[in-house]
Amino acid sequence: MAAADKNVVALLNGIARRDYFGESEITNEFLHQELFADLEEEQFQSMLKKYETLMRNIVSADMDFNQLEAFLTSQMKRKQGALTQGQAAAFLKFWKSQKTKIHDVLVQKSSWNNKLKDINWRIDLKSQARHLQQINTPVAIVEMQVEKRTSENKETDVFQFEMDESQLTNVLSSIDEIEKKLASYAQ
Numbered sequence: 001m002a003a004a005d006k007n008v009v010a011l012l013n014g015i016a017r018r019d020y021f022g023e024s025e026i027t028n029e030f031l032h033q034e035l036f037a038d039l040e041e042e043q044f045q046s047m048l049k050k051y052e053t054l055m056r057n058i059v060s061a062d063m064d065f066n067q068l069e070a071f072l073t074s075q076m077k078r079k080q081g082a083l084t085q086g087q088a089a090a091f092l093k094f095w096k097s098q099k100t101k102i103h104d105v106l107v108q109k110s111s112w113n114n115k116l117k118d119i120n121w122r123i124d125l126k127s128q129a130r131h132l133q134q135i136n137t138p139v140a141i142v143e144m145q146v147e148k149r150t151s152e153n154k155e156t157d158v159f160q161f162e163m164d165e166s167q168l169t170n171v172l173s174s175i176d177e178i179e180k181k182l183a184s185y186a187q
Contacts, residue, residue, distance in 0.1 A: 007035045008051075008090035013098070015052055020059070020102050050081060058095060059102055068095055111149070117156060118145040124162075140168050 011031055018026040032044045039047070054075065058068060072088040083091075120143045125136050139162045148155045163171065 005086035005090045008087050009094050011035050011048070011051060012055065012090065012094040015048075015055055016094075016098055016102060019052070019055075020105050054083075054091065058091070059106070062099075062103060063095070065092075065096070068092065114146050114148050116144060117147040119143070137164065139164055 014026050014031045014035070017023040028045070028048060031048070032039070032041070036044050036047070058071065061067065063071060069092070072083060072091055075083045076085065076088055122141050123138050124141055125138055126134055128135070141162050142160070144159045146157050146159065148157060
């Protein structure tokens with residue numbers, strides 16, 4: 001990989017560190033001085049804008065590597081402002097090393113509430129009850145671990161409860177409805 005293309009990878013990493021990982025000390029001026037000092041300000045700003053736009057497209061689509069290769073190929077075939085083979089290779093190298101990290105940061109930033117960390121369950125038979133007809137009826141014992149995010153750290157709360165057959169049927173019906181809604185929005 002040529003030195004100029006290594007600088008492209010470094011520029012992409014700098015953009016990612018600034019835009020996705022919150023490193024505000026990385027400025028456009030810093031990137032220009034450190035990586036492309038030989039370029040005129042206008043040329044650098046044009047290149048920076050182009051790379052930021054391409055990166056936003058790649059990140060927002062959460063492209064897998066086949067999608068990325070097709071996308072970069074289309075960018076190399078453009079008549080104006082086409083990527084070079086080396087620049088496309090730099091994008092591939094960058095995305096291979098940063099895809100998971102950027103994805104995880106975006107998921108974390110989009111989670112503003114508690115999240116379900118784990119769920120365990122088992123089926124038991126009631127051995128004690130107020131009424132004789134409730135003995136030996138099956139119940140689902142559910143344990144949920146919920147992660148609470150506070151500004152300082154993460155805490156995990158554990159909730160345990162039991163559900164009889166009708167309550168379990170209602171919950172499963174609700175989950176089925178949620179799944180259908182999600183599927184309809186995904187299409």
